[in-house]
Amino acid sequence: MSDPTASSGSSAAGSGASGPKTPTPTQTSKKSKQAATITIGALAVMNIVAVVSLRGLPSEAEYGLSSIFYYVLAAVVFLIPVSLVAAELATGWPETGGVFRWVGEAFGPRWAFLAMFMLFIEVTIWFPTVLTFGAVSLAYTGENQNIDAQLAGNKVFVLAVVLVVYWLATFIAFRGAAAFSKVSQWGGIVGTIIPAIILIVLGFSYYFAGNTPQIQMGWGELIPDFSNFSNVVLAASIFLFYAGMEMNAIHVKEVKNPTRDYPIAVLIAAAGTVIIFVLGTLAIAFVVPQADINLTQSLLTSYNDMFEWAGIGWAGPIVAVMLLIGVLAGVVTWVAGPSTGLLTVARAGYLPRFWQHTNKHGMGTHILFFQAFAVTGLGFIYVVLPSVQAAYQILSQLTVILYLIMYLLMFAGAIYLRFSQPNRPRPYRVPGGNVGMWLIGGLGFLGSLVAFIFSFIPPDQISVGSPAVYVGILVGGAAVFVILPLVIYALRKPHWRDPESNFEPFTWQIEHTHPGTVSKSSVPTSVLVEQALAGTSASGSDAAAGPATGTAAGDSAAQPGGTGGTGKPPIRPRPGPAVGGSAAL
Numbered sequence: 001m002s003d004p005t006a007s008s009g010s011s012a013a014g015s016g017a018s019g020p021k022t023p024t025p026t027q028t029s030k031k032s033k034q035a036a037t038i039t040i041g042a043l044a045v046m047n048i049v050a051v052v053s054l055r056g057l058p059s060e061a062e063y064g065l066s067s068i069f070y071y072v073l074a075a076v077v078f079l080i081p082v083s084l085v086a087a088e089l090a091t092g093w094p095e096t097g098g099v100f101r102w103v104g105e106a107f108g109p110r111w112a113f114l115a116m117f118m119l120f121i122e123v124t125i126w127f128p129t130v131l132t133f134g135a136v137s138l139a140y141t142g143e144n145q146n147i148d149a150q151l152a153g154n155k156v157f158v159l160a161v162v163l164v165v166y167w168l169a170t171f172i173a174f175r176g177a178a179a180f181s182k183v184s185q186w187g188g189i190v191g192t193i194i195p196a197i198i199l200i201v202l203g204f205s206y207y208f209a210g211n212t213p214q215i216q217m218g219w220g221e222l223i224p225d226f227s228n229f230s231n232v233v234l235a236a237s238i239f240l241f242y243a244g245m246e247m248n249a250i251h252v253k254e255v256k257n258p259t260r261d262y263p264i265a266v267l268i269a270a271a272g273t274v275i276i277f278v279l280g281t282l283a284i285a286f287v288v289p290q291a292d293i294n295l296t297q298s299l300l301t302s303y304n305d306m307f308e309w310a311g312i313g314w315a316g317p318i319v320a321v322m323l324l325i326g327v328l329a330g331v332v333t334w335v336a337g338p339s340t341g342l343l344t345v346a347r348a349g350y351l352p353r354f355w356q357h358t359n360k361h362g363m364g365t366h367i368l369f370f371q372a373f374a375v376t377g378l379g380f381i382y383v384v385l386p387s388v389q390a391a392y393q394i395l396s397q398l399t400v401i402l403y404l405i406m407y408l409l410m411f412a413g414a415i416y417l418r419f420s421q422p423n424r425p426r427p428y429r430v431p432g433g434n435v436g437m438w439l440i441g442g443l444g445f446l447g448s449l450v451a452f453i454f455s456f457i458p459p460d461q462i463s464v465g466s467p468a469v470y471v472g473i474l475v476g477g478a479a480v481f482v483i484l485p486l487v488i489y490a491l492r493k494p495h496w497r498d499p500e501s502n503f504e505p506f507t508w509q510i511e512h513t514h515p516g517t518v519s520k521s522s523v524p525t526s527v528l529v530e531q532a533l534a535g536t537s538a539s540g541s542d543a544a545a546g547p548a549t550g551t552a553a554g555d556s557a558a559q560p561g562g563t564g565g566t567g568k569p570p571i572r573p574r575p576g577p578a579v580g581g582s583a584a585l
Contacts, residue, residue, distance in 0.1 A: 038254045040265045047083070047269035051244045052276050053330075054196055054323070055133040056396075058299055060238060060277070061284040064215030066224040068278050070238050075274050078451070079242040081444030082407065083266040084430045085414045085437075086246030091258070092417070092426040095504040095525055099246075099410055100345050104506050106413035106420065108515035109350065110489050115409045116345050117485035120371075122402040123338045127331060127375045128162050129395045133299075134327035135161035140300040140320040152300070162379045165328065166335075170372045173335040176361035191326015195319055196276055199299075202306040203283020211309075213286040239451040240400045241277060245269070246410075258428040299323075339367045349497030350489065356498055394470060397455050398477050404452040405482065411445035416516065421507065423522035504529055 038046075060067045089102040097104070097112075099119065104112030138161060139152035151157055207213055215221070245266075255261045284302045300323075304316040343364035346355045357366045378395065417424070418437050430437045458470045508515050510528045521528065 040255070040261050040268065043255060043262070043265040044268035044272065047245055047266065048272045048276070049193070051079075051242060051269075051273050052192060052196065053241070054192060054199070054280060054299060055130065055327075056238075056241055057277070057281045057284055058288075058302075060281045061288065063224065064285050065217065065221040065282070067281045067285070068222055069224055071274050071278050071281075074238045074242055074447075075270050077443050077447030078239050078407075079245060079270050079273065080266065081411070081440050081447070082242070083245045083270070084263065085411060085441050085444060087258075087262055087266075087428045088426050088430050088437075089410070089414055089417075090246075091428045092421075092424050093507075093525060096344060097503065098341060099406060100341075101506075102417075103409045103413045104515070105508070106416040106515060107409070109506075110486065111409055113345065113350050113489050114482065114485045115406045116342060117488075118402045118406040118409075118481070120338045120342045121374075121481045122399050122406070123334055124371050124374050125378060125395055125402065126399045127166055127334070128378050129399065130327055130331060131162040131165055132158055134165065134324050134331075136300060137320045137324040137327065140304070141317040141324075149301075159379050163376055166331065166375050166379075167372055169328070169332045169335045170368055172332055173339075173368060174359060174361065174363055174365060176363060187326050187329020191322055191324070191329060195303075195322050195326070196280055198319065199283050199303065199306075200276075200279045202310060203286050203302070204279070206283075206306060206309055207286045211286075214289045215282075215285045239448070240396070240403060242273065243403055243407075262428055263431065335368070335371070339364050339371055342367055344501075344503060346496075347498040347501040348503035349494070349501070350492060352493075352496055353498075394473055398474055401452060401455045401474060401478050402481055404448045404455070405478075407448045408445060408452070411441050411448065415441045415445075419518070420516050421519045421521070423520060424507070425522065425524050 060070065063070065093101050093105055095101055098116075100112045100116040102112075103115040135158045136152040139157065140148045255265070283306075284299065287302050287305050300316075300320060303319050304313070307313050307315045307319075340363070342351075343356065343358070345351070346364070346367070355364070355366050355370075357364065359365050414430075415437055418434050430440050432439065456471055456474050458467045504525065506515070507519065507521070507525045507528060508517060510525070510532050511519060511521065513519065523531075
């Protein structure tokens with residue numbers, strides 16, 4: 001999963017009568033050396049930790065050796081494109097906003113708001129699924145596996161754990177990120193990396209010790225049975241396994257040679273992520289019969305079976321607690337992350353003042369409460385649906401659908417910006433020029449689109465109750481969550497914008513044009529803001545001195561300034577729904 005605020009960058013700074021200062025080559029060189037603090041290996045590890053999660057491995061263990069094909073395919077058509085495209089967007093437009101900034105530069109604030117809203121809602125729906133996994137982990141901390149299995153399948157128990165833990169995490173989040181930073185830092189190591197190593201080592205030790213694997217072995221098994229359409233349907237969920245690689249794209253500026261080193265780090269991270277997923281999935285497939293695979297319980301039963309085989313049955317509850325720690329650390333961190341991103345967008349003028357309320361720790365309390373009530377409502381789906389596993393699958397698929405909408409907008413925006421802002425400085429560019437962007441960005445877009453469509457089809461391998469209900473929930477849920485932000489945007493008011501908001505205007509707002517209008521400017525957005533503050537205008541690589549003299553129709557709220565000899569200080573460009581013209585698109 002990814003933090004929508006992770007791609008925030010520096011805001012435009014400084015103004016004055018003399019205008020913005022251009023750094024000398026020596027200064028630029030010094031800044032580059034100071035910024036180059038992350039090695040290829042460090043960035044690769046950061047990306048692996050951001051992406052890898054063990055809870056989804058049982059769903060792919062259904063496929064045995066053919067799961068390797070799906071993992072590699074998803075990496076080629078999704079993981080690598082996401083990483084490379086996000087790196088270009090993060091370096092070309094590093095100002096605060098992340099995906100909201102990127103989509104807004106290409107298509108305007110309406111679709112940018114939709115992208116950010118998809119992130120927020122997707123994470124909200126994700127919480128019950130990951131906490132279900134945490135509830136199962138908690139159930140398996142007992143000494144009697146039969147009782148543990150019954151408890152893990154008890155809907156009341158699962159719902160109680162989901163609600164108690166989430167509301168606890170919410171109240172912790174009220175105290176700010178410092179309250180749980182250490183838990184987040186160590187939770188990934190204790191709850192993901194170490195259990196992954198244990199799972200892989202024991203699973204393959206079980207196989208190489210001569211035990212009969214529970215899957216068919218042979219080279220022919222690597223190729224999926226494409227005649228069975230349901231195999232492709234369930235495999236579509238694998239795309240969300242790789243979601244989150246864009247989170248660390250902002251760090252591309254801190255790599256010594258981003259054009260060379262960043263792609264290498266991405267390829268290492270992609271390979272490492274695929275290896276962990278493939279080996280972890282096969283470890284489960286070796287031990288657990290396909291007919292016995294359960295999306296919420298198989299990971300824990302796999303550990304227990306492996307520990308019994310190794311003669312260390314006492315270790316089962318320990319690993320269950322470790323997995324629970326990993327889940328809780330991730331949830332506590334993510335409770336604050338996306339809500340903070342939405343708060344930034346809200347203060348820029350896209351949500352009513354009610355949603356901008358913060359406490360003394362700077363946390364958006366009303367947004368957090370809304371998220372908590374939404375999680376509570378979703379949690380009760382477990383009571384309505386026929387089984388915990390069915391609810392888990394439906395919520396997981398809805399999460400995939402909403403997240404993929406955001407990715408579709410991101411890929412489309414990246415391609416479009418190559419033509420609407422061709423000269424914008426990009427410290428990292430997707431290799432191959434415009435053709436390379438079309439190939440890599442287009443591959444990611446098409447892969448996301450196919451996975452999006454397949455996500456609506458119920459898999460045969462899992463009992464989800466009535467297929468009509470399953471599809472109805474997904475279609476209805478997706479429709480509601482797409483329409484809602486569009487309605488909110490249409491009803492926006494100028495007074496929603498917080499005067500203290502530090503959200504920088506979009507490039508096309510500074511230039512008084514529209515999203516998609518081809519811009520010849522070849523300076524960073526931050527420089528355009530400085531020039532606007534100083535009363536200058538920039539076009540191409542040269543900045544024309546003197547005050548700005550014109551605005552787009554109806555764009556007075558976004559007027560960069562210029563005194564025209566009045567002696568008044570220049571007006572800071574103000575983004576948000578108050579601007580006219582394309583902002584209303």
